[in-house]
Amino acid sequence: xxxxxxxxxxxxxxxxxxxxxxxxxxxxxxxxxxxxxxxxxxxxxxxxxxxxxxxxxxxxxxxxxxxxxxxxxxxxxxxxxxx
Numbered sequence: 449x450x451x452x453x454x455x456x457x458x459x460x461x462x463x464x465x466x467x468x469x470x471x472x473x474x475x476x477x478x479x480x481x482x483x484x485x486x487x488x489x490x491x492x493x494x495x496x497x498x499x500x501x502x503x504x505x506x507x508x509x510x511x512x513x514x515x516x517x518x519x520x521x522x523x524x525x526x527x528x529x530x531x
Contacts, residue, residue: 459519482508
């Protein structure tokens with residue numbers, strides 16, 4: 449089994465390098481996943497109401513769409529092969 453040390457993937461279409469166009473797809477994935485990352489933690493642990501969580505999620509989605517923020521996410525790939 450091999451594990452690479454990590455790859456920086458941009459979030460959004462801001463990089464000028466055409467090889468980093470994957471950032472557009474990563475941005476879509478992050479925007480769609482905000483709700484699934486948030487509701488259980490914020491409601492059960494922090495005691496937030498549904499309305500408060502919805503407002504915060506909307507703000508997060510807007511910030512993820514902002515091209516002025518040059519965000520990266522570290523991805524690790526693990527792969528293996530049967531002997």
